[in-house]
Amino acid sequence: MINNILIVDGDRTMLQTLTGLLKCQGGFLDIHTATDNKMALEMVQTVQIRVVITTLRAEEPSRFELVTRLSREYPSIKVMVMTNNAQPLLRAKISRIPSVIHLDQTHDISMLTKRVFTELQIDYGGHLRGINLSTFLQMMELEGKTCTLQITSKDNVGYLWVQKGQLLAARENLSTGKDAALQIMSWKNVFIDIDYSPQTIKPEISIPLMMLIMESGQLDDEKNHTMKNSRVHRRYDLLIALDYNAKNVQRHCSLRDISLGGAYIETDQELNMDQTLTLTLTSPKLKSRCTIDGTVVRQDTHGVGISFKLRSLQQRQMIQAMISGSIKGDEKATPPQITGI
Template identity: 30%
Template sequence: MKNILIIGIDALSGEILSKALGEYDDFFQVLIAENDEKALEICSSIRPDLVIVDLSQPDKNILELLHHIKKSFPELPGIAITSAGNPMSGLKIEYPGITEYLNKPVDTKLLIDTVMKILEINRTGQIQDISLPSFLQMVEMEAKTCYLRVRQNRMVGYLYFQKGELIAARTGIRKNEEAAYEIIGWENANIEIFTSEQDQKKKIDSPLMNILIETLKRKDEKTSQKIKGQKTEKGKPELRLTKSSSPILHFGLEMGIRLHVKPENLAVTSKSTFIGMKPEEYLIIATPQSFDKFLEKPALEKQIIVKYLCNGIIFAFKSKILQSLPAPFDLLFLQYPQQVEQRYIRSLKRIKCFIPAKATCNDEETIGSILDINIRGCGCLLQALDAYDPLTWKIDEH
């Protein structure tokens, strides 16, 4: 996420700019400095990506502050707000970081377009190398308000999210839940994300997890029926390879698995999520929240250690950050690991499975799936309740 610092602006104008920019809080956050001390305090703790300064009233202190900020962040771009008719030509020499000039009263649409252009943010983006179910869970986790256009060959579908909740869906012939089942079931679909600028009424009541599980059940049933219907001339079923509906496993890494990421020379460990990969080239993970300062370091210093647990095995490998991608989601691209270490924590291996299940806690019921199992126990993924006592959980049926 980009950081925009606004300085030298009056309270009313600051409120107008903050409200206009706040509609795009998926892309950046706005920081308003009421005075020079506050601006320096913000710059000491957060690296700004853009500065917006009000130069409609000449102020020597503002120019000194700009020079100080420019000294700390030489590549920092700036937008100046000026009075109509004031050419401000001298300021281009005094503060070369200012590349755009907007007159008062500020046209907020022009301001947004200018900010997007400088920060190289596209309000739409194509998502690649990530499965649609994994991407939808990431939208839910990030509480995004947006809509997705999903394409498979000539078919097109739309999924609408409000603060991370799937509220509507449509294809050419289906709407809402039935449309969602169809869209999520598409293989190798192209995903485009758009910021939502219109109100969409809530037409889907089922949680996203329920819809994902139901979609998977329908795909498995459809595949099973197709295999049963494939008969040879002698009446025996024709055996064909079918694509598995389970995530592809690469040295224990699965879409959505939780990661523990630590800079190699620091003691602090941060949590992340595995998003996807291009085998033999790179991995994609969600950017840990505490990595802002670490990402400012030179490339040679961005060595990290990644650890995670899968099927009773602790995996660990060393890597380095190749690139950070702040929009439309904060993502890190990591070097593909050359070596992965493993340590077993169970004496008896669990078998991977996908069994729909229901569970109860204090007379409350939830649904989920059994993901792995052996004769001693199993691993379950359950839809969370508001409050529960973990000791009272039990599986009712599957």
């Protein structure tokens, strides 16, 4: 996947600052720049741009026109708008534009890089996210890598040891060896921390990786069947960056799974049980945005589980669109049917 980023700013100092900030992130991004609307539109017409970052200032009133046009004509492009202590009226106008993410230049500049990576679902540094663990292990096998992997999924943590591409050992809670490996390989939406430093580990697993993957798939099917029968709403895995409001404070987070009844979000903010959050959801498919209230019903070290309070058909349609996007290409999954409220 090509990760082309376009930065639009008439202030060349700010343009250089944002370009330098993103270019120093290990070469994962191809940075393009434009100083005005005309250059920006020519760029998106000729280059496969995935994210546009721009500032809104009083001295550049036409920039808002660029933002609205990009949202209307290129809904698949994420537009990140940066303002400096914007007035409530401008914030409200921005919030009504689909596919636009609002960042405050004073408070959220440190979140810019993380938000870009989350939107692109790419790897960075010694960490990986948004990649299937079985696929990653097959890559390690093909490349003959030696490393230690720390695997995190919500509140679960496990370890895998790979030597010259072969999976030799595993630890998960009190389990070791093959049992631990199968358990870890069944996790969804994992974070993978990679340590390439030399390790001495006693071999515990002798069967080929492909056999482990096949057995893990069978266990996963059994687990899904059990969960389907025990839950009111089926959950669907996905990785989407979004915003939420808690006690009139806007925060950024990552949504990791969703159902018609609720969702799980990753956030570093300390939240309380039964606290009400307002999530802002956007769908390029529907070309719309809406807010949904939810109550915190579960907590772990990485985030919280939210129970939705659905009040309109539009909210249900938004969730349906996000679910449909998460199961694209999965022939075994059937989207839930929407009924009126």
